[in-house]
Amino acid sequence: MNATFVGMPPFPSAARDALADSQLRGNLAKATGTIRAKRAAVVAEVDDWEELRLAGAALKDRALLDLDSKLVQLEESLTAAGAVVHWARDAEEACRIVASVARDHGVDEVVKVKSMATQEIGLNEHLEAEGIAAWETDLAELIVQLGEDLPSHILVPAIHRNRAEIREIFLRRMAEVGRPAPADLTDEPVELANAARLHLREKFLRAKVAVSGANFAVADSGTLVVVESEGNGRMCLTLPEVLVSVVGIEKVVPTWQDLDVFLQLLPRSSTGERMNPYTSTWSGVTPGDGPQEVHVVLLDNGRTRALADEVGRQALRCIRCSACLNVCPVYERTGGHAYGSVYPGPIGAILNPLLRGVGTDEQVDSLPYASSLCGACFEACPVRIDIPSVLVDLRAQVVDAHRPSAKPEAVAMKAAAWSFGSGARLGVVERLSGVVGGATGRVGRRRLPGGRAALSRVPFGAAWTRSRDLPVPPRESFRAWWKRTDGGRS
Amino acid sequence: MSAREEVLARVRAALAGAPTPPAVPPVRSGRPLEELLDRFAERVADYRAVVVRCAEDEVEERIALALDGARTVVPADLPWEVPGAVPDEGFTALELDDLEAVVTAAAVGIAETGTVVLDHGAGQGRRALSLVPDLHVLVVRADQVVAGVPEAVARLDPARPQTWISGPSATSDIELNRVEGVHGPRRLVVVLVGSEVVGRGSTLGGVGTVGGSSASH
Structure with a gap:
C-alpha cells in the first residue's frame, strides 16, 4: 500500500522522465510560482529579516556545536515533565520503538501528524508489516497515501497533483479505508478539503495512539513544537491517550525564548504566511489535558555522520521550510520524485549524501550534481545554509570516493x-x-x-x-x- | 553500548575539533507598533476570522450574538455568563463532536501576526475543548495584546501546553490555494475587549491608548 523510493534511478535519468511529463511541469510551475509570490510579500514586511536569518543560523549552530550536552539537557527536561525518552541509532531501531509502544496498547492503527523524520525511516511500511495501519492525516499526505504515490515536496507532498487528479484519487480510494468520498464530489478545493475532513474525523475521534514528529525540541524546557495548518496536528496531539514523537537530534534549540526567532522565520519562509494557523507546544504530560502517556524517540540515522562533515554540518540547521525547493530552477522543472528521497530539492541534494555517505550508492552520488549552482536556495534559506558551497564540496567527495577508477x-x-x-x-x-x-x-x-x-x-x-x-x-x-x-x- | 551512549559518543566524535559555538547577533526586541489593537484586529481579520470589538460590559451580549443559539460548551471557569452553555465535565471526543460551539478566554494576542495564544489556563479549558466544536469564540482582552512574536514568547510559560491560533483551520495542499476550514474549528470569532473609543460608540480605528504596558515595547 505504501510506495517506496528504494531502487530509484540516479537523478539524470529520473529527471529525464520527469521533464517529459508536461502535466507535472504545469502543476509545478503553477504551485511554485504561487508560493514564491506569497513568500516574497510577507518577507518584505519584516524589515529585520536579514538579522533574523543571522540569528536563526547562529542559534542552530549553538545547539549543533554543543549537541551532546544539549541532548542530555533535553532528555532531563523531558523526563522531568513526565515523558519517556528513547534513543535510536538508526531507522530500524526507531521503527521498532514506535511499533512496540503501539503493540503495548494493543492497537491495530495509529493516526499520524505529517512528519519528515517518520517518512525518512519508513515508519508506515514497518508498522504495516506488523499489522498496524498508520493513517496519514495531513491533507497532502492523505492524497499521497491514498494515491499509493510518493511525496514530492517537503511542505506540500502532493504538489505534483492537481485538483482533478485529487478528486479522482478520493473517489477511487477513500471507501476502501474508511468513510467514502461524497458521490457528487467536484474538484473544488473547498469540497475536496471537506471530504478529507469527514473521512479523517472518525479516525481522529477513535484513535488511541498518535505518532508525530516535531519542528523544534527545546532543551531547557523539554518542550516539543509542531507547526501546522489544518488542525490534524492538534487532533493527533490532543485526543489520543498515547503520543509518540520521533525527533531528529538536530531539532534541538537551546532555550524557550529562541523560539521567537524560528516562529518568525518558519511560517513566512514555508507557506508564505505571517503565521501558520496552528502551532502546538507541549512539555511532557499535562494532567487532565491531552495524552497521558508521552514518548519521545531521539533519532540519529545519519545525523552524526552529517555533523562530522565540517562543510556539510550546516545542513543540520534546516527547519524543513522548503523555501529552497520553491525557488530552485531545477526543482521547478523536474519535481521532487527525481531526487529519489523524501528530502527533494536543493536541501535534499545535500542532505541525502550527508546522511547516507557518498561512494556506495549511485543514486545518492548523483544528487550533488542536480544543481546549476545558481545560489537562489542560499538566498531564500531562513537559516542561511550555503547549499551551493556544500554541493561543490560534496562533488569533490563523490569524485574522491570513486578514485582510482577505470572510468x-x-x-x-x-x-x-x-x-x-x-x-x-x-x-x-x-x-x-x-x-x-x-x-x-x-x-x-x-x-x-x-x-x-x-x-x-x-x-x-x-x-x-x-x-x-x-x-x-x-x-x-x-x-x-x-x-x-x-x-x-x- | 546502549543506543543512548552510542549516539552521544558519535556526537562527541563528530564534534572533535569543531569551532566554539558562535555568538547570536542581536535582533530587535520589539518593533514599536502604534495602534496595536487596530493592527491586531486587522491582521486577525486577514485570516478570514470574524473580529468583534467591544467594551467590557458588552462582552456577554457579543458572545451570545456570535453563538446565535448554537449548542455550546464552555470551560467551567469562564469569567463570562453564556446562557444555555454546558460547562465542560470531561466530555469524550465523541461527546464534544456533538456540540457546535465553544467559548474560551485567551492568554496572549499578537498584533503583528494576528495570532491568539491559549495556554489552557484560567477560562481557556483543556486543549480538546477548543478543538472539536466547529465554532470557536475567543475572547481577548486589550491588555493581553502584544506587538510581536518575541513579546509573546517572553510572556508565555513553556511548562503549560499552548495552542497558537491564527485564523480558522486552513490548508494550502491543493495547488497551494488557501482553503479555510479543515479539521480545526472552521469558524473563528475573536471578541476583542477594551477599547475606550469603541466603548463610546465611536468608529473603529481610534487612537489606542489601550491598557497594559505591552503597547510600549
Whole structure:
C-alpha cells in the first residue's frame, strides 16, 4: 500500500522522465510560482529579516556545536515533565520503538501528524508489516497515501497533483479505508478539503495512539513544537491517550525564548504566511489535558555522520521550510520524485549524501550534481545554509570516493598525460589524429560556426556528445604544417 | 553500548575539533507598533476570522450574538455568563463532536501576526475543548495584546501546553490555494475587549491608548 523510493534511478535519468511529463511541469510551475509570490510579500514586511536569518543560523549552530550536552539537557527536561525518552541509532531501531509502544496498547492503527523524520525511516511500511495501519492525516499526505504515490515536496507532498487528479484519487480510494468520498464530489478545493475532513474525523475521534514528529525540541524546557495548518496536528496531539514523537537530534534549540526567532522565520519562509494557523507546544504530560502517556524517540540515522562533515554540518540547521525547493530552477522543472528521497530539492541534494555517505550508492552520488549552482536556495534559506558551497564540496567527495577508477575519463586523462609526456609520442599521436580527421571529415555532415566539420555523436562519449558537437580533428597537425612550410615561409 | 551512549559518543566524535559555538547577533526586541489593537484586529481579520470589538460590559451580549443559539460548551471557569452553555465535565471526543460551539478566554494576542495564544489556563479549558466544536469564540482582552512574536514568547510559560491560533483551520495542499476550514474549528470569532473609543460608540480605528504596558515595547 505504501510506495517506496528504494531502487530509484540516479537523478539524470529520473529527471529525464520527469521533464517529459508536461502535466507535472504545469502543476509545478503553477504551485511554485504561487508560493514564491506569497513568500516574497510577507518577507518584505519584516524589515529585520536579514538579522533574523543571522540569528536563526547562529542559534542552530549553538545547539549543533554543543549537541551532546544539549541532548542530555533535553532528555532531563523531558523526563522531568513526565515523558519517556528513547534513543535510536538508526531507522530500524526507531521503527521498532514506535511499533512496540503501539503493540503495548494493543492497537491495530495509529493516526499520524505529517512528519519528515517518520517518512525518512519508513515508519508506515514497518508498522504495516506488523499489522498496524498508520493513517496519514495531513491533507497532502492523505492524497499521497491514498494515491499509493510518493511525496514530492517537503511542505506540500502532493504538489505534483492537481485538483482533478485529487478528486479522482478520493473517489477511487477513500471507501476502501474508511468513510467514502461524497458521490457528487467536484474538484473544488473547498469540497475536496471537506471530504478529507469527514473521512479523517472518525479516525481522529477513535484513535488511541498518535505518532508525530516535531519542528523544534527545546532543551531547557523539554518542550516539543509542531507547526501546522489544518488542525490534524492538534487532533493527533490532543485526543489520543498515547503520543509518540520521533525527533531528529538536530531539532534541538537551546532555550524557550529562541523560539521567537524560528516562529518568525518558519511560517513566512514555508507557506508564505505571517503565521501558520496552528502551532502546538507541549512539555511532557499535562494532567487532565491531552495524552497521558508521552514518548519521545531521539533519532540519529545519519545525523552524526552529517555533523562530522565540517562543510556539510550546516545542513543540520534546516527547519524543513522548503523555501529552497520553491525557488530552485531545477526543482521547478523536474519535481521532487527525481531526487529519489523524501528530502527533494536543493536541501535534499545535500542532505541525502550527508546522511547516507557518498561512494556506495549511485543514486545518492548523483544528487550533488542536480544543481546549476545558481545560489537562489542560499538566498531564500531562513537559516542561511550555503547549499551551493556544500554541493561543490560534496562533488569533490563523490569524485574522491570513486578514485582510482577505470572510468573512460580517467583512461583518457592517463593517455593524454602519456602522449604529452614526450615530443616523439605526441608526434605519433598527431599523425594518427590526422588520419582520423581525414576519414571523419568526409562523413561529418555538421558544421561548426566558421565552417569547420563537426561530429554530432561519437560512440565512445555518447553522454558528452549528445548535447555538444565534437570538432573533427584537423588533417594536419601544427608541427607537421611547420615542417612542411618551413614555419610558413615557403 | 546502549543506543543512548552510542549516539552521544558519535556526537562527541563528530564534534572533535569543531569551532566554539558562535555568538547570536542581536535582533530587535520589539518593533514599536502604534495602534496595536487596530493592527491586531486587522491582521486577525486577514485570516478570514470574524473580529468583534467591544467594551467590557458588552462582552456577554457579543458572545451570545456570535453563538446565535448554537449548542455550546464552555470551560467551567469562564469569567463570562453564556446562557444555555454546558460547562465542560470531561466530555469524550465523541461527546464534544456533538456540540457546535465553544467559548474560551485567551492568554496572549499578537498584533503583528494576528495570532491568539491559549495556554489552557484560567477560562481557556483543556486543549480538546477548543478543538472539536466547529465554532470557536475567543475572547481577548486589550491588555493581553502584544506587538510581536518575541513579546509573546517572553510572556508565555513553556511548562503549560499552548495552542497558537491564527485564523480558522486552513490548508494550502491543493495547488497551494488557501482553503479555510479543515479539521480545526472552521469558524473563528475573536471578541476583542477594551477599547475606550469603541466603548463610546465611536468608529473603529481610534487612537489606542489601550491598557497594559505591552503597547510600549
